[in-house]
Amino acid sequence: MLRGWELSAGDLEALALGAAILGTGGGGNPYIGRLRATQLLKAGFRIRVLPFDQLEDADLVVAVGGIGAPVVGIEKFEKGDECYQAMRAVERFSGKPVTALISSEIGGSNAIEPLIAAAYAGLPVVDADGMGRAFPEVQMCTYLIYGLPGAPAALADEKGNIAILSSVADEYWLEKLARTAAVDMGATAGFALAPMRGSDLKRTAVPHTLSLALKLGRLVLQARSRHLDPVSQVAGETGAQLLFEGKIQDVSRRVVKGFARGRVEIDGLRDFQRSRLTVDIQNENLVARRDGEVIASVPDLIMILDLETGEPITTELLRFGFRVAVLGLAAPEQLRTARALEVVGPRAFGYDLPYRPLGGGGWYAEH
Amino acid sequence: MRLRVGIDVGGTNTDAVLMSDRELVASFKTPTTEDVTSGVVTALGGVLGGAGGLGSGVAAVMIGTTHFTNAVVQRRDLAPTAILRLGLPATQSLPPMVDWPDDLREASGNHSYLAKGGLEFDGRPISPIDPAELRAIARDIAARGLENVAVSAVFSPIKPEAELDAIEILREVLPEARYTASCQIGRTGLLERENAAILNASLRVLGGRIVGAFRQALADFGLQAPLYFTQNDGTLMSAEYVERFPVLTIASGPTNSMRGAAFLSGLKEAIVVDIGGTTSDIGALHYGFPREASVAVEVGGVRTNFRMPDILSIGLGGGSVVSEQPFGIGPRSVGFRLSQEALVFGGRTLTATDLVVAGGLAAVGERERVRHLPADLVEKGLGWIQEHLSASVEKVLLSPEPIPVIVVGGGSILAKDAIAGLPVIRPAHYQVANAVGAAIAQVSGETDRVYALSDLPRERALEEARFLATQAAVDAGADPATVEIVDVEDVPLAYLPGNATRIRVKAVGEVQLA
Structure with a gap:
């Protein structure tokens, strides 16, 4: 019995672009x-997406993704089945058959990893994730924030090593131990969390985010080919606010405790002339200040896009002279509770600031 | 007298200049020919021609050529090539050439092999090299009759032995084959570096032929001067080096024009706008060299990480066609037919050049023929050109400090005296800036490695990198006394232990002339 709908090779391009925006x-x-993923489709594998409302309470779902350093991933990329092997390892350890996979993080490359594992497993990927965006560490996903156990978790590398974390003191230990194992494995590994029940995902996951990434990618690609403004298409679809338009004036960065910390300064253009926006960046864009006043902060999404092409600009590629649009989107409700803000609010990232929620609804508020 | 000849083979014209030390003695422009080489011979004749005795005084000939770019773009003259990647069990999800256009993959033969080997980010082996496995692969390569072999290994930029040791084993079985090690060509980013190595291997037969043809052309002029080629970062390679690394000549054109602009204007920090008939190439000069692109650059549909200049190309040139409803200029262009089709030359197409003449900014052709253009159309068009050039220059600016804009190329009349609020400089001989760039080119060396700064203090790591870059420049033919470090980049790497930092250093010196 096949569940869900099938992703095409063309969908993958749009999905990857949309995931990078998120x-x-x-x-x-x-x-x-x-x-x-494209290679797998060419080889005859199938990737199916399970709509969130078709998730059954009794489903047993494993979240998978890559763990390591992005710069290593462009040199030593995967054997291919690392996430799949990690998933099978937690399945064996917990002794119950897994019925679907899910992403922990729809923003960036971990939107795709579950699709690849799912192709190997012949299982669908649930149309949802645990962040609605990207975060740098595993404890920041909603599954763990709302108390689902992360262990038994597993890491698998390309050599056949599989590490099981059968029990962890808390989700911070899970992050720390998994990160250490991943570095020993060569800073790229597949990572799977403990199986979760469909009923638990229904109260903790951020729904429909795979569809959202796909839709955003399609809109930007279409806008480019029709000479429409991609940024306003993204804003229109997500209900994101245009926080700023301008030209990057300065980027400063350094690495503190393994995380790139920096700040980008943007001078206003068009309606924002004579105004300046600064964005504090670590691995992600975290706090936006307009003329000194905080106007958006993590966990709300601060998206920096090329003003003309709508191409998302990752923090390591930001540099002087880029003309950018900065969009702000209210984070999913699951990230805005007092409990979540302890883990993903500005203070969790080292900024001594209260969270200043973006108003005005937006895609996550409506879904 | 130290005479140098610089030649630039472009899409439309082949330009040659003769320079005496730092002074331009003669220049010549001739259409680029189908076989390229005969146009070069004509251009050589143009600058050396009647002068007879001049040939013997020439100390070096520098050539910037599109031969190899064209071979890749047009998928011709590519030799069948084997690619061996070391990294198993990692990387097998994406075999070599996975993201190539099908026709190019076929053109280079599509023979790929994966084997054990390669390194982790910290230099540990992923798996040890297996000599028996490599010998079996070498026998298969031999059985297929392949004579060009590219070798890539995971993280070879941190330890070239990862590839070189494997090549030694292949050589036992295939002593005659031509080998290309990816670490000698590209930097971190396995697919892109490997792509460059494969292209290089498949161009080596052509490389030998082209270098031979140029040598012959020189000999026909009685020139015994050494022959150099410009590579994509604007520096020189000896002819022998080009035979081994022809791929490095790809996209040297824009670089030559930027280097020529720097020389002709005497400026080292500036923006260069090279306005041609169809496009304008805009780039930034830093220490007199084009700033390099930090992201993957495509060549003939293949991603590479060559040392390419960061050039913004826009579809605006002297021949760009003006459309009135809706208003726009370019990217369509009358190109080399400008002198027949533009209104000022008696043609029927409204071009950017016509607007400039109508606005009184330049005297080209007959101004009478554009008097009828409505003043508001001319004004709108000139504003459009200025706005687009300004926006492009702003994108390319490296810092908020005001620096000059050097304008070169045949379409230079499109530029006003200021772009983006910055002063515009039009140096003498701006039409042959590319050939000048080739003539004055220097020799470079580069290193790009990841250091664990917990083991090695930052200063020591930088010192080692500077030494390696200097050594590479001298190996490539630089005069050791003139070598200087022109670029140092150290980028801390997130998530990795040991304060891992990627350090890239580039050294440049004057070519060692006999």
Whole structure:
């Protein structure tokens, strides 16, 4: 019995682009992942997406993704089945058959990894994720924030090594231990979390985000070919606010404790002349200030797009002279609760600021 | 007298200049020919021609050529090539040439092999090289009759032995084959580096032929001067080096024009706008060299990570066609037919050149023929041109400091005296800036490695990188006394332990003339 609808090779290009937009500057480049998924489709594998409302309470779903360093991934890319092997490892360890896969992080390359594992497994991928964007660490996904156990979790590398974390003290230990194992494995590994029940996902996951990424990618590609403005298409579809338009004036960055920290300064153009926007960046875009006043902050999505092509610009590629549009989108409700803000609010990223929620609804508020 | 000849083979024209030390003695422009080489011979004759005795005084000939770019773009003259990638069990999800256009993959033969080997990011082996496996592959390559072999290995830029050791084993079975190691060509990014290595391997037969043809052309003039080619970062390679690394000549054209602009204007920090008939190429000069692109550059539909200049190309040139409803200029162009089709030359097509003449900004053709153009149309068009050039220049600017804009190329009349609020400079001989760029080119060397700064202090790592880059420049033919470091880039890498930092250093020196 096949469930869900099938993704085409053409969908993958749009999905990768949309996922990069939702990556809010981070999440890794989905280029390699898209090529890999495309290869699988050419080889006759199938990728199916399970609509969120077809998820059954009794479904047993595993979240998979790559863990490591993006810069390593462009050199030592995957054998191919790392995430699949990690998924099978948690399945064996917990002794119950898995019925579907899901993404922890729809922003960036981990939108694609579950599709690849799903192709190998012959299982569908649930149209949802655990962030609605990208975050740098595993404890920041809604499954763990709302108390679903991360362990038993597994990591698998290309050599046949599989590490099981059968039990962890808390989700921060899960991140720390998994990260250490991943570095030993060569800084690229497949990572699977403990199986989750459909009923638990219904209360913790951010629904319909795979469709959202696909839709955004299609809109931008269509806008480019029809000479429409891609940025306003993205804003229109998501209900995101145009926070700023301008030209990047300065980018400063350094690495603190393994994370790139920096700040980008943007001078206004058009309606924003004589105004300046600064965005604090780590792996993602985190806090936006207009003329010194905070106008958007994590976990709300701050998306920096090329003003003309709508191409999302990742934090490591930001540089002087780019003309950009900055969009702000209210984060999914699951990330805005007091409990979530302890893990993904500005203070969790080292900014001594209260969260200033973006108003005005938007896609996540309506879905 | 130290005479140098610079030749630029472009899409439309082949330009030659004769330079005495830093001074331009003669220049000549002739249409590029189908076989390329005969146009070069004509151009050589143009600058050396009647002068008779001049030939013996020439100390070096520098050539920028489109031969190899054209071979890749037109998928011709590519030799069948084997590609061996070392990295198993990693990387098998994407075999070599996976993202190539089908016709190009076929043109280079589509023979690929994966084997054990390669490195982790910190230099540990992924799996040890297996000599028996490599010998079996070499025998298969031999059985297919392939004589060109490209070798790539995961993380070879941090330890070239990952590829070179494997080549030694292949050589036992295939002593005559021509080998290209990816670490000698590209930087981090396995697919892109490997792509460059495969293209190079498949161009080597052509490389030998082209270099031979140029040598012959020189000999026909009684020139015994050494022959150099410009590569895509604007520096020189000896002819022997081009036979081994022909792919590095790809896209040297824009670089030559930027280097020529720097020389002719005497400026090292500037924006260069090269306005041709169909497009304008805009790039930034830093220390007198074009700033390099940081993202993948496509050649003939293949992603590479060559040392390419970061050039913004827009569809606006002297021959760009003006459309009135809706208003726009370019990207369609009358190209080399400008002198027949533009209104000022008695033609019927309204071009950017006509607007400039109508606006009184330049005297080209007959101004009478554009008097009828409505003033508001001319004004709108000139505003459009200025706005687009300004926006492009702003995109390319490296910093907020005001720097001059150097305008070169045949379509230079399109530029006003200021672009984006920056002063415009039009140096003498701006029409042959590319050939000048080739004539004055220097020799470079580069290193690009990941260092763990927890093991090696930053200063020591930088010192080692500077040494390696200098050594590479001298190896490539630079005069050691003139080598200087022109670019240092260190980028901390997120998520990796040991303060991993990628350090890239480039050194440049004057060519060592006999």
